[in-house]
Amino acid sequence: MTRKAQELDRCDCQVIHEDIVNQVLPQMPPEETLYDLAELFKVFGDSTRVKILWALDKEEMCVCDIAYLLNMTQSAISHQLRVLKQAKLVKNRREGKIVYYSLDDEHVRQIFEMGLCHIMEE
Amino acid sequence: MTRKAQELDRCDCQVIHEDIVNQVLPQMPPEETLYDLAELFKVFGDSTRVKILWALDKEEMCVCDIAYLLNMTQSAISHQLRVLKQAKLVKNRREGKIVYYSLDDEHVRQIFEMGLCHIMEE
DNA sequence: TGATCATATGAGCAATCTTTCATATTTAAG
DNA sequence: CTTAAATATGAAAGATTGCTCATATGATCA
Numbered sequence: 023m024t025r026k027a028q029e030l031d032r033c034d035c036q037v038i039h040e041d042i043v044n045q046v047l048p049q050m051p052p053e054e055t056l057y058d059l060a061e062l063f064k065v066f067g068d069s070t071r072v073k074i075l076w077a078l079d080k081e082e083m084c085v086c087d088i089a090y091l092l093n094m095t096q097s098a099i100s101h102q103l104r105v106l107k108q109a110k111l112v113k114n115r116r117e118g119k120i121v122y123y124s125l126d127d128e129h130v131r132q133i134f135e136m137g138l139c140h141i142m143e144e
Numbered sequence: 145m146t147r148k149a150q151e152l153d154r155c156d157c158q159v160i161h162e163d164i165v166n167q168v169l170p171q172m173p174p175e176e177t178l179y180d181l182a183e184l185f186k187v188f189g190d191s192t193r194v195k196i197l198w199a200l201d202k203e204e205m206c207v208c209d210i211a212y213l214l215n216m217t218q219s220a221i222s223h224q225l226r227v228l229k230q231a232k233l234v235k236n237r238r239e240g241k242i243v244y245y246s247l248d249d250e251h252v253r254q255i256f257e258m259g260l261c262h263i264m265e266e
Numbered sequence: 267t268g269a270t271c272a273t274a275t276g277a278g279c280a281a282t283c284t285t286t287c288a289t290a291t292t293t294a295a296g
Numbered sequence: 297c298t299t300a301a302a303t304a305t306g307a308a309a310g311a312t313t314g315c316t317c318a319t320a321t322g323a324t325c326a
Contacts, residue, residue, distance in 0.1 A: 025203075033208045033218075033261045035242055043213050046202045057258050060191040067186030068284080069179045076178060080168045085303060086155045091165050091172075094153075094269070098285055100304055107212070119293050119302045120157055128263050133251060137181050139230070143249075156301070190314075207273060220315055224275055241272045241323050253317095 064131065065109040070094065071102050075130055079110060082124040187231040188255065192216065193224050197252055202211060204246040 052057075065071060072073065073092050077083060083091070089099045103123055106112040113126040145190050158165065172178075187193060199205060205213070211221045225245055228234040235248040 033219055035206055036212045039206065040302095041207045042203050042205065043181075043209050046199055046205075046258070047213060050198065054192050055260075055263070057191045058263050059256065060189055061226070062259050062262060063185050064189030064283095067182055067189040069182040071184070072182045072285080076166055076172065079169055081164050083164065084157055084161065084167075086158050087161045087165050087228045090158045091169060095286075095302070097287080097305085099304095101284075106232070106305080110265075116293090116303095119300095121303060127262055127265075128151050129258050132254065133258045133262075134181065136258060137184050138172070138177075138226050138253050139249050140184060140249055140255075141180050143232075186313095192314080208271095217316075218273070219275085219317080222272095223314075226274080238273095238323090241270095243273060 035120070063106060065111060066137075068102070070098070071106060072097070072134075074102060074106065074113065075125070078123055078125050078132070079131055079134075082122050084120045084122050107110060153256070184231060187227060187233065188259075190224070193228060194256075196224060196228065197233065197247070198256070200245055200247050201253055201256075206244050207244045210245070212230070230245050 059094055066075075070092065075089055077088060085103065086096055087100055088103075089096045092099065098101065103112060103114075106125075110125055111125065111130060112123050114121050114123045116122075146160050146247075183263045188197075192214065196210055199210060199213055207221055207225065208218055210225075214221065225234060225236075229236065229248075233247065233252060234245050236243050236245045
């Protein structure tokens, strides 16, 4: 992908700060890495999913347990569990009719804690 | 807020797992905390904002520097900086016409690193 | 004061997301 | 084999989001 326009947003101050920008530019991680990072955080960016992750951090649970716990429909929870599974944040195992979900990543709690640190600082 | 329906999603397996759910329920943080946590991660959940935060982690920069660096319009960057500022992730200082932005939270890098840990595990 | 640069902001559009509703799938039990 | 329980999924509605475009604000300089 090429830069759309060389002069677009090339304002005077950019020329002044050219060396700063040129120093940072090569340090930027690949586009894809930053995109994937954003995609991951997007998964954390919904309160339903946050609640599910929080609950699963305490206990392995089946779909309807979570639905009851969060007072939401089974369908809504099922959809969100799918998102969480695609993001490899939860895994599941089937036991007869029941599908048990649990966390698939030990970083979840740490990510939560980092987030809480920020929220608490007021 | 009251539970919408006592019997909604109160399936058989919930009765079986009643003790598990009842053990987790009182441990759940307040609704508002989990909501705020999700709101914070939502801010991280956009690749433009991730790129901005990454850049600002390297260097303090003005709006048009960032716009040039990310090859985006000044307006788009300005809108996103507003979001980042409201989330208290960046701060700014004015120097004449130019407004310099920088990180306002030392956890940003840690949150990124946690996220990267998850992404890299394949 | 007028012109210009840097930034901010409001309206609007297209895209995305979350939930609901209806229905399909999978498994066990009768 | 039929029925029911637990879960999954597709379509669609309603809400939210990110960007663009036009314009406003704030600051410097002639």
